[in-house]
Amino acid sequence: MQIQFTDEDRKFQTDVRDFISKGLPKDVARKVLEHKSIEKKDIGRWHSALFKQGWVAPSWPVSLGGCHWTALQQHIFDEISSLLGAPRLSPFGINMIGPVLIEFGSDFQKDRFLPKILSGEEWWCQGYSEPGSGSDLASLRTQAELRGDIYIVNGQKTWTTQAQLADMMFCLVRTGREGKKQNGISMMLIDMHQPGVEVRPITTIDGGSEEINEVWLEDVKVPVENLVGEEGRGWTIAKFLLSHERTNTAGVGASKRELSRLKQIAAQERLGGRPLIEDPLFRDKISKVEIDLMALEWTVLRVAAVEAEGKAPGPEASILKLRGTEIQQELTRLQMEAVGPNALPYLPMSIEDNWIGPKVGPDYAAALASRYFNYRKVSIYGGTNEIQRNIISKRVLGL
Amino acid sequence: MDFSLSEEQKLLKDSVNRFLEENYSIDLRKSMIDDRQTMSGPVWEGLAKLGLLGIPFPEKYGGFGGGGIETMLVMEAIGEHLVIEPYLSTVIIAGGLVNIGGADWQKQIILPGIVDGSMLLSFAHMEADSRFSLSDVRTTAKPDGGNWVLEGQKSMVLHGPVAEKLIVSARTEGDADDEQGVTLFIVECDDENLGGHEYPLFDGTRALDVQFNGVKVGPESVIGQLGKGMTLIEEAVDFALAAVCAEAVGVMNRTHQMTLEYLKTREQFGVPIARFQALQHRAVDMFIKVEQARSMAILASGSLEFDDPLERRRSLIAAKEYIGRVGREIGQEAIQLHGGMGMTQEMAVGHYFKRLEAIDLMFGDSAHQRARFAKLSDTAAPTEYVQPRKKWKQI
Numbered sequence: 001m002q003i004q005f006t007d008e009d010r011k012f013q014t015d016v017r018d019f020i021s022k023g024l025p026k027d028v029a030r031k032v033l034e035h036k037s038i039e040k041k042d043i044g045r046w047h048s049a050l051f052k053q054g055w056v057a058p059s060w061p062v063s064l065g066g067c068h069w070t071a072l073q074q075h076i077f078d079e080i081s082s083l084l085g086a087p088r089l090s091p092f093g094i095n096m097i098g099p100v101l102i103e104f105g106s107d108f109q110k111d112r113f114l115p116k117i118l119s120g121e122e123w124w125c126q127g128y129s130e131p132g133s134g135s136d137l138a139s140l141r142t143q144a145e146l147r148g149d150i151y152i153v154n155g156q157k158t159w160t161t162q163a164q165l166a167d168m169m170f171c172l173v174r175t176g177r178e179g180k181k182q183n184g185i186s187m188m189l190i191d192m193h194q195p196g197v198e199v200r201p202i203t204t205i206d207g208g209s210e211e212i213n214e215v216w217l218e219d220v221k222v223p224v225e226n227l228v229g230e231e232g233r234g235w236t237i238a239k240f241l242l243s244h245e246r247t248n249t250a251g252v253g254a255s256k257r258e259l260s261r262l263k264q265i266a267a268q269e270r271l272g273g274r275p276l277i278e279d280p281l282f283r284d285k286i287s288k289v290e291i292d293l294m295a296l297e298w299t300v301l302r303v304a305a306v307e308a309e310g311k312a313p314g315p316e317a318s319i320l321k322l323r324g325t326e327i328q329q330e331l332t333r334l335q336m337e338a339v340g341p342n343a344l345p346y347l348p349m350s351i352e353d354n355w356i357g358p359k360v361g362p363d364y365a366a367a368l369a370s371r372y373f374n375y376r377k378v379s380i381y382g383g384t385n386e387i388q389r390n391i392i393s394k395r396v397l398g399l
Numbered sequence: 400m401d402f403s404l405s406e407e408q409k410l411l412k413d414s415v416n417r418f419l420e421e422n423y424s425i426d427l428r429k430s431m432i433d434d435r436q437t438m439s440g441p442v443w444e445g446l447a448k449l450g451l452l453g454i455p456f457p458e459k460y461g462g463f464g465g466g467g468i469e470t471m472l473v474m475e476a477i478g479e480h481l482v483i484e485p486y487l488s489t490v491i492i493a494g495g496l497v498n499i500g501g502a503d504w505q506k507q508i509i510l511p512g513i514v515d516g517s518m519l520l521s522f523a524h525m526e527a528d529s530r531f532s533l534s535d536v537r538t539t540a541k542p543d544g545g546n547w548v549l550e551g552q553k554s555m556v557l558h559g560p561v562a563e564k565l566i567v568s569a570r571t572e573g574d575a576d577d578e579q580g581v582t583l584f585i586v587e588c589d590d591e592n593l594g595g596h597e598y599p600l601f602d603g604t605r606a607l608d609v610q611f612n613g614v615k616v617g618p619e620s621v622i623g624q625l626g627k628g629m630t631l632i633e634e635a636v637d638f639a640l641a642a643v644c645a646e647a648v649g650v651m652n653r654t655h656q657m658t659l660e661y662l663k664t665r666e667q668f669g670v671p672i673a674r675f676q677a678l679q680h681r682a683v684d685m686f687i688k689v690e691q692a693r694s695m696a697i698l699a700s701g702s703l704e705f706d707d708p709l710e711r712r713r714s715l716i717a718a719k720e721y722i723g724r725v726g727r728e729i730g731q732e733a734i735q736l737h738g739g740m741g742m743t744q745e746m747a748v749g750h751y752f753k754r755l756e757a758i759d760l761m762f763g764d765s766a767h768q769r770a771r772f773a774k775l776s777d778t779a780a781p782t783e784y785v786q787p788r789k790k791w792k793q794i
Contacts, residue, residue: 001408001468002401003701009400072400280770287769288724290776291717298694305400319687386680393679397659397686 029085035367047120071307082253092124093117127171185234206374250324437605447516460510467700478649485558493520500623521562523553540569559607581628602757688725723765726755
């Protein structure tokens with residue numbers, strides 16, 4: 001057992017830090033660190049910097065333009081880049097469909113799609129949930145019918161994050177109605193820029209952000225070469241995707257960044273004439289979440305070390321999404337609590353970086369309520385935390 | 400990083416678990432408690448034969464020369480089997496104090512005795528009003544010719560009733576709560592000027608309150624430097640923190656396993672109650688806590704070898720805080736999920752719960768550790784990217 005970073009790990013940390021300090025645009029970092037709204041072009045600039053460095057795809061094989069980093073190296077990169085204010089790249093191409101195509105895709109699909117994911121030229125979104133199929137995803141009804149060498153797709157997807165920015169969507173559709181409902185599901189790649197695809201934004205409770213959408217599909221044409229794997233294998237592929245890169249779902253780096261932000265805010269707020277951070281009651285809450293985050297971090301490191309040995313992660317891996325999201329939510333709540341009534345004013349425009357209009361309260365308070373409300377999503381997306389508990393109960397505890 | 404065990408560590412883990420599986424049972428423990436015993440001769444002898452009483456000590460004193468991880472493996476097994484033997488008191492704390500602070504000749508006398516199971520020691524440090532403060536020492540040791548005379552009282556000396564010697568902290572200088580001026584002495588328990596009484600703790604461990612009525616000891620009984628005892632005490636408590644964290648993980652893991660077993664076998668409404676989602680999710684939350692506690696116990700034991708003393712202290716405090724907190728939650732849930740049966744002395748689960756609660760109260764509970772953690776953490780946050788407050792002209 002060796003629980004300290006090796007010299008090689010430390011060298012890697014230094015290299016990552018050096019590159020990010022130079023390669024990450026300062027104005028983008030500042031926006032992330034100060035909770036300003038992030039635009040597609042901000043993420044694009046960071047993506048380009050990473051692309052030039054060859055660091056866009058941490059887990060992909062080197063032959064396909066990836067870094068082939070170990071899980072521990074990926075964790076180190078995630079932590080340092082998050083702490084330094086790097087925006088999160090769109091995960092749908094690099095972390096989701098990319099690994100799926102590498103595992104299940106045809107040569108055509110790999111040649112056609114992977115290079116543009118790497119370069120950032122094409123953005124992706126995920127067509128999974130439907131109005132009637134949330135946690136019971138396998139009940140999905142969007143239908144694909146083969147006519148010659150083209151599928152005709154009809155149906156409706158929902159909660160589609162970044163559909164408004166995406167060029168392509170990987171989509172679960174029903175190609176068969178026989179047997180178990182899971183067996184009739186296929187995965188296909190749909191061009192978002194074609195007639196019959198309509199994206200309608202959904203406004204979320206935080207009000208200002210443009211994140212999720214309904215995607216309506218009416219007689220949408222999908223060439224048969226865009227079917228991933230075989231017909232009826234979509235469910236297996238989707239499960240592969242869910243189990244991929246589990247260490248990243250914990251979000252330890254971003255939570256460390258937000259913990260540090262919480263302390264900074266609490267150092268500036270005053271309670272009874274003293275900095276709030278010196279108040280024993282508030283300090284106790286910070287300590288509790290900080291220690292919770294340490295417990296998660298060391299669990300992530302255990303999982304990463306096991307993955308680095310090329311073994312399948314043990315049961316401890318299944319808890320990362322659950323605890324990661326609970327901690328993210330607690331941090332947004334504490335940041336809001338720290339500013340007290342200054343969390344109340346609701347001026348979504350004031351978190352735009354170039355906003356020169358009226359503001360209320362300190363700058364650092366402006367985004368906190370919106371972020372708090374927005375972050376209620378994290379325990380819902382990617383399989384609700386209740387579904388996660390069902391999975392652990394069945395697969396790990398045998399209940 | 401590598402969290403896997405070496406072949407030698409795996410063997411150690413297997414041998415201690417096999418021994419306890421075969422020689423230690425909840426019934427033995429219960430009968431010992433009923434008989435007001437806090438150790439069993441044959442079990443202690445068996446632990447000695449396996450070399451487990453010498454895990455942390457150098458080979459030249461008959462020890463195993465193990466590190467934090469070896470101790471962790473033994474303590475985790477002790478937790479799994481809810482062993483009530485004086486391992487923590489004698490091997491980890493008292494043995495630890497001698498090992499880090501004692502002169503070579505003292506080690507030569509004491510450590511081989513601990514290793515072969517013939518010598519039991521306890522650490523007499525806590526006092527009636529000290530709560531969790533380590534430096535609040537009011538027992539005094541005054542020079543008398545070349546000797547020292549001890550006056551005062553010590554509370555809750557763990558496993559004190561079976562100890563042959565006590566390691567006693569006493570003030571040779573300064574006032575209560577001074578970091579300086581505390582000295583460690585070895586005192587024989589049969590000293591005629593030593594009075595006291597023993598009693599059980601709620602988890603069954605037996606403890607001792609002792610009164611020093613002018614107990615006279617020679618200069619050879621001093622461990623370490625005069626007045627510098629706090630450094631040794633803090634280091635030994637660091638060992639103890641890591642050890643009880645590992646023990647707690649064993650206790651938690653077994654508590655969780657027993658609960659799963661109960662859920663799968665207990666039937667109500669015609670089905671095993673494990674079928675009910677409300678209970679499944681609670682069992683999952685227990686599992687999550689056990690796994691994270693395990694991560695923290697590994698951190699605690701591994702941190703004993705960290706170069707940076709601040710990082711080491713911070714890791715130990717965080718681990719003990721987390722383990723105290725979730726240990727309680729796991730114990731409470733285990734009782735609730737066992738229903739009425741969980742309330743009975745007959746079932747093992749209640750005994751495991753009580754041990755978790757006892758561990759939280761040792762060496763600082765989770766609230767105390769959070770306060771310490773806050774003091775150690777970076778309160779002076781960097782402000783480079785927080786804009787200063789300004790007065791706005793328009794509202």
